[in-house]
Amino acid sequence: MDIRKFMSDPNEKPLDTIVSDGGFCSIFRTVACVGDSLSSGELEATNPHGGRVYLDFYEHSWGQYLARMCGSTVYNFSKGGMTAKQYVDSYADKMGFWDRDKACQCYIIALGVNDIINGVCPEVGTISDVHPKNRRENAKNFIGYYAAIISHYQEIQPDARFFLVTIPRDAENDPKAEQKQAVCQALYDLAAAFPNCYVIDLYKYGPIYDSEFRRHFHMGGHMSPTGYVLTAKMIASYIDYIIRNDPEDFKQVGFIGTPYKNSNLR
Secondary structure, eight states: OOGGGGSOOTTOOTTSSOOSSOGGGGGOSEEEEEESGGGTTEEEEEOTTSOEEEEEOGGGSHHHHHHHHHTOEEEEEEOTTOOHHHIIIIIHHHHTTTOGGGOOSEEEEEOOIIIIISSSSOOOOOGGGSOSSOGGGSOSSHHHHHHHHHHHHHHHSTTOEEEEEOOOOOOTTOTTHHHHHHHHHHHHHHHHHSTTEEEEOHHHHSOOOOHHHHHHHEETTEEOHHHHHHHHHHHHHHHHHHHHHOGGGGTTGGGTTSSOOOTTOO
């Protein structure tokens, strides 16, 4: 057995190794996916009159494919059209997503498309817009709302791990590239500012969502079930990569949500 396959490799990029069983992502027994339509398994369909409709099929979400890979409990804290602003202002409270009985060991946050790309909350903002002690004092822009989500869940589950997912590239000549890069930088700044936060950078390391990609993995403007399976594999593989490259940070994950800790670790 070559144990080195399960350790860090300085020459490896995040998605060089694709896992099919969840890899070390499986150490998280409870996971919450905070996101929009792409986190909800949304499928594009036509109604009996030929009109276009969008339906959240959560069983086809990448979160539920991840659950089946890892054997973990995964919650869909998501909805088609979701924004960070709406999540903070009303949706999470309405759906009980702040309830402590839904506290998780891991939160995967994939927001930004509807905020920035679709212009609902178009100002990205900077890390200076995030209040260091009071999330309610954050600026009313994308980074302020996004940071409030992290802060609120860290109050509920202080040792949880957070994975912030960037917006993927659409094409080499993507007209939204500048906006996506701004969101990407904001997520890196948030990960540096908050403890136990990491970036899943699909913009840099993921595939380009070009016409060939869409032919295989999309159905209209959203993904097909195969696309959601692929996304689950990418998310799991990226988290597996992060864990393998920072093992000290994840040794005590099993204690998250319990009163226990190993204070003798060296």
